[in-house]
Amino acid sequence: MELLNKIFIKLGQLDRRFIFILIGLSVLIPLLRPDWINIPIKTTSNSRIVFEELNSLKSGDKVLLSFEYGASTKPEIHPMSVAVLQHLFSKGIKVYTVPLWPEGLMMAKFAIEEVVSSNLFKVKEHIDYVSLPYKAGGEIIIRGIATDLRSIFTQDINNTLLSEIPMMNGVNNISDFDFVFDLSAGVPGNAEWVQFACDEYNIPLSSGCTSIMVTDAIPYVESGQIRGILAGMPGAAEYEQIVFEYLNKNRNNKYLNEKVSILPGKATSRMSAQSIAHLLMVVFIIFGNISYYLTRRDK
Template sequence: MATAPRIWEKLETIDARIIYLILWIVILWPFIYPIGLPVSIGSYSLAYAKAIDDLPAGSIVVVSFDFSLGGLGELYPIAIATLHHLFTKPVKIVIIAIWSDGAIVADMVLKDLKPDQPPYNRKYGEDWIFLGYAPGGETAMAALGKDFWSTLPTDYYYKKHVSTYPIMQNLRSANDVTLLVSLETGTPGADEWVRQWYVPYKVPMIVGCIGVMAPTVAPYLAGGQVKGMLPGLRAAAEYELIIGRKGLGVASADALSTSHMVFVIFVILGNISYFMRRRSK
């Protein structure tokens, strides 16, 4: 019986590197040997998909890449799935970035999807356009809401004035936008978009964000300012299942589940160890 407290003591002071090693193993394992754990679909993801499904033909949708390369792990699958969903709808898509790295990520996503080619066959400048990065954070959002042409006067790929593209003829301010899609990791993000686009122009908005941002965005869902939200990789998997295009989100679901199981086990062990040590004292 005398050895019992020592076990709990050891558990509490376990070398963090052992935990890291276990996490490496449980995350690598499902990629090499997939388990196929089930993914249930939540109401946030359904609302996000519905906001896109309900868009009338010819609507103008602005997709803003408000994240840096650090957010790729969670937001790349969301960005791919969202743009795939949008490119299959008869809507006009305007892509922008409020974060400088956002332009790089948007370029990566567009090169991956190839909207000009089958199955999409969407024409650049007519059906979609990429306007690049607008610096200034919240001030850029406010300026875009007021006037797209002067805030982003040229497009990203060909550096031609936006007035030369047919898609931009019907887009001068936020009043012309039917839906705003913000893919984001923080500030500037949902708070600023709601302040600069929802309050003055009442532009409906959906948000794809990293998991840690979910509690920040959730009050806007309750308030009706945000119509749908995809918080993190787990939500990306749900959304991929809704739109019927399995990608990185679904591929990551197993690893996400196994890593969280290990995490929960460590939390339980830590708690047991704490209470057992306290009891032995």
């Protein structure tokens, strides 16, 4: 018993470098060997709301996709961008991307390229999607999009004049969009879209954000100002799963190439790593508490 106590006390006083190694391994092994651990993903109500909101849009509707994340948060948010784009393209919805972070421009480019190069969707630039360039100003740009988009943007990222792009006809401000979807990892982000544009002009807004940001965004979700939220990697995995099932169900959809196979997204395979890491942390907490109890009792 004495020995067991000592072991628990030692475990509780574990050097943080050991914790780091164990966490590293718990993430690395499932990532390298995803087939070892396969846990089914259950969707939460917020992810389902996002899907239902986007799914209620009709072919030809216009969706503004705002990119506010960068290299550091790419692993968490990029799978959402890809899944949302897949969903929108599969319904023939017109997509307008706008980056509000300098790196957002590259992220939007990567996401579009990934979806277009899969050849799963019959989409063409300037007909089905257009990429607007980055402009500095954050909230000011949101405000500008809300009031007069043309005063801020005159051309797209390929320097094509907006007046020469067919799908830009009649798009002058936020009211000309049917939906705004925000992919955000900080400021400006979903809260700014609520405050400076969507609430005032009554345009529905949904968002995907990092897990850390969820507590900031959840009051807006609960009040309905943000319609559902994709929260971090689990949110991305859930949305990937819903879209994967949707695409398989609508295989004969006229917007999809029948010859190309539908592949599951990246976030789904990363969820095992996150599951094991979370479980390990809970184990650490239990050990920490046993050790804490034993040392306090000895004193």
